Amino acid sequence: MRAMTQATTDPESPGEPPIGSTTGHDLLSPRGRTLRMVITAVGLAVLLAGTLFGTDDHFPFGPFRMFATTDAWSKPISIARAQVVDVDGRTIVLTEANSGVRRAEVEGQLDRFRREPAALAGLADAYRAHNPSAPKVARVAVVLRHHEISRSGPTGHYTDEVVAEWTA
Known part of the structure; x- marks a missing residue:
């Protein structure tokens, strides 16, 4: 009769510490x-x-x-926009599509535009780069539109405030 032996499989090699144990080698000094x-x-x-x-x-x-x-429920909401006026007198609101400039970038630079209106020339350049065949830019302005709020909702009334302006 032949003897059958069953091989045991030990996942850890002989001489190695069991998995998960600490040996002192992996502790911080x-x-x-x-x-x-x-x-x-x-x-x-x-x-x-x-x-x-x-x-x-x-x-x-x-x-x-x-x-x-949060602000008061009836406090106006102000939204900034940049606009150019061309030599033909048309007013064009700058958007990412027609200038590559996003409204958030204008809002983030409001204080700078107030201090240095000549910095608005960069917005004119961006508009010209995206619209090379458009009439020349005569003026660039940053306008805050203050939307009136009543009972937590817009009333449809607003006022515009020009906060910075540059003439070409």
Whole structure:
């Protein structure tokens, strides 16, 4: 009669520690642990300081308040737009399609345009680059349209305020 032997399969090689065990080789040295703790403490301190004293400009270490606050329900909503007036007197609102400039880029530069109206020449250049056969640009303006709100909804009334203007 023949003897049958059953082969055992051991997933771990002889002399190797079992999977999941620590051997001391993969632990951090005391210096490494201290360094990680110091880096973590500094990161948390910067995050806390940014939260208490920071502004949106300090993101990600400061609060991002864009959607964290609300205005009064009847406060007007202001939307910025840039527009060019060509030599024929036509007013064209600048869009991404006709100038490559998005409204958010105009809104992000409002303070600069107020301080330096000559910077609006760049918007004229962008419009000309996208519309080479269009009449020449005579003037560029940034306009804030203030939409009136009542009972949390638009009333259909608005006022326009020119906040920066440049003449070619």
